Amino acid sequence: xxxxxxxxxxxxxxxxxxxxxxxxxxxxxxxxxxxxxxxxxxxxxxxxxxxxxxxxxxxxxxxxxxxxxxxxxxxxxxxxxxxxxxxxxxxxxxxxxxxxxxxxxxxxxxxxxxxxxxxxxxxxxxxxxxxxxxxxxxxxxxxxxxxxxxxxxxxxxxxxxxxxxxxxxxxxxxxxxxxxxxxxxxxxxxxxxxxxxxxxxxxxxxxxxxxxxx
Amino acid sequence: xxxxxxxxxxxxxxxxxxxxxxxxxxxxxxxxxxxxxxxxxxxxxxxxxxxxxxxxxxxxxxxxxxxxxxxxxxxxxxxxxxxxxxxxxxxxxxxxxxxxxxxxxxxxxxxxxxxxxxxxxxxxxxxxxxxxxxxxxxxxxxxxxxxxxxxxxxxxxxxxxxxxxxxxxxxxxxxxxxxxxxxxxxxxxxxxxxxxxxxxxxxxxxxxxxxxxxxxxxxxxxxxxxxxxxxxxxxxxxxxxxxxxxxxxxxxxxxxxxxxxxxxxxxxxxxxxxxxxxxxxxxxxxxxxxxxxxxxx
Numbered sequence: 236x237x238x239x240x241x242x243x244x245x246x247x248x249x250x251x252x253x254x255x256x257x258x259x260x261x262x263x264x265x266x267x268x269x270x271x272x273x274x275x276x277x278x279x280x281x282x283x284x285x286x287x288x289x290x291x292x293x294x295x296x297x298x299x300x301x302x303x304x305x306x307x308x309x310x311x312x313x314x315x316x317x318x319x320x321x322x323x324x325x326x327x328x329x330x331x332x333x334x335x336x337x338x339x340x341x342x343x344x345x346x347x348x349x350x351x352x353x354x355x356x357x358x359x360x361x362x363x364x365x366x367x368x369x370x371x372x373x374x375x376x377x378x379x380x381x382x383x384x385x386x387x388x389x390x391x392x393x394x395x396x397x398x399x400x401x402x403x404x405x406x407x408x409x410x411x412x413x414x415x416x417x418x419x420x421x422x423x424x425x426x427x428x429x430x431x432x433x434x435x436x437x438x439x440x441x442x443x444x445x446x447x448x449x
Numbered sequence: 450x451x452x453x454x455x456x457x458x459x460x461x462x463x464x465x466x467x468x469x470x471x472x473x474x475x476x477x478x479x480x481x482x483x484x485x486x487x488x489x490x491x492x493x494x495x496x497x498x499x500x501x502x503x504x505x506x507x508x509x510x511x512x513x514x515x516x517x518x519x520x521x522x523x524x525x526x527x528x529x530x531x532x533x534x535x536x537x538x539x540x541x542x543x544x545x546x547x548x549x550x551x552x553x554x555x556x557x558x559x560x561x562x563x564x565x566x567x568x569x570x571x572x573x574x575x576x577x578x579x580x581x582x583x584x585x586x587x588x589x590x591x592x593x594x595x596x597x598x599x600x601x602x603x604x605x606x607x608x609x610x611x612x613x614x615x616x617x618x619x620x621x622x623x624x625x626x627x628x629x630x631x632x633x634x635x636x637x638x639x640x641x642x643x644x645x646x647x648x649x650x651x652x653x654x655x656x657x658x659x660x661x662x663x664x665x666x667x668x669x670x671x672x673x674x675x676x677x678x679x680x681x682x683x684x685x686x687x688x689x690x691x692x693x694x695x696x697x698x699x700x701x702x703x704x705x706x707x708x709x710x711x712x713x714x715x716x717x718x719x720x721x722x723x724x725x726x727x728x729x730x731x732x733x734x735x736x737x738x739x740x741x742x743x744x745x746x
Contacts, residue, residue, distance in 0.1 A: 435563075440509065
């Protein structure tokens, strides 16, 4: 059974309960009073980014629309500006709920297949935890040379590289981009400790949430 | 005045050759004048920023920040952690609050830290450099060191998101924070009226959804020009980079003629304190700031 089927069976028709137990800050969802201030405050909602703005997502969760919510590209539009959090009259930590929904959808394999911010998020964490610090050069190259599905795409990388040529040259000239980072660059000394610590953290989190350890 | 000491968390972007290395140059110069001693937390790691959520989950993200807390307390006991990067400050402060709020999260964090031979005994305070300036010094004290006032220069104080929300600087308003304008004015410059001061630059989406981010950046720059600003000033490394380096792309896309320098508050302060252009890291601008360079000693 896949992780998704396992969870669907465990929570049967109670998607709200599933969100409360599995999604970061999910226990807040039922506090939403549908005023829509979050949607009106979201910078990317204007561009038209959101298939379902946050307050709609909250109502859909209560209505049990599991597939529609978890496969939606909406949560991946969050820029982490925290405008919704500070304006919400019920003090819902909306930014964190959006990140949490995205994480859970990704964990279950329900997140949209083609989603650039999903790839960015994954790449950032992989890059940061590999050596303990972000390597801006390999991170940027990773972003440009991977397609929307996260596969290596040389043609796209070269095209994107040409598009970014002036930006990169400007940064190089200003000494804010270092091509030698390709050989490793800045890193933590105790990488072994960091990896062991993270492995433990993943194991504990899976255990607490009753998630499949794969 | 006694020397003030802090445990320093520079963050990935401030390292040598990285995108905010000029920020660090200017912070070091500014701190020299203010007699601030920043001691780097040994072997600090990335905070995970707010974009890593897909794979980071909760505990792994908090544990990364907790490692820095443990290293800071072990090596620099009793010192507040000071971050210059908005995302580092936010990520660390958020993890601190969550861990303190939940005994289970604290227990799990300690168990994971043990794998790296670390533990948290005392939780340090996490502060942004802007907080240190405003709270530990105050505008009057900051103004006392001005030798080369930024007379006649007009700045748009672009606060952005993550030093302002959800935590912000104590006593400030989320919709219209004033601390950056006050720093500009304390340094002798003019803070122009600026209606996009807390608009989001798109953050990490400048990479993944450039069209959406650049639409926001366009508004941010346009409003600075509308207010009569000659330069934009910010406390955040990602705001700085996003608003500065994509101006060429935006000009091409929208037919605009943007060419406005984007600086850090610490660069203004270094120049106002009598520092050179090099000490202020002005050679690190992609869009150079000739008016500020001309004023520099």
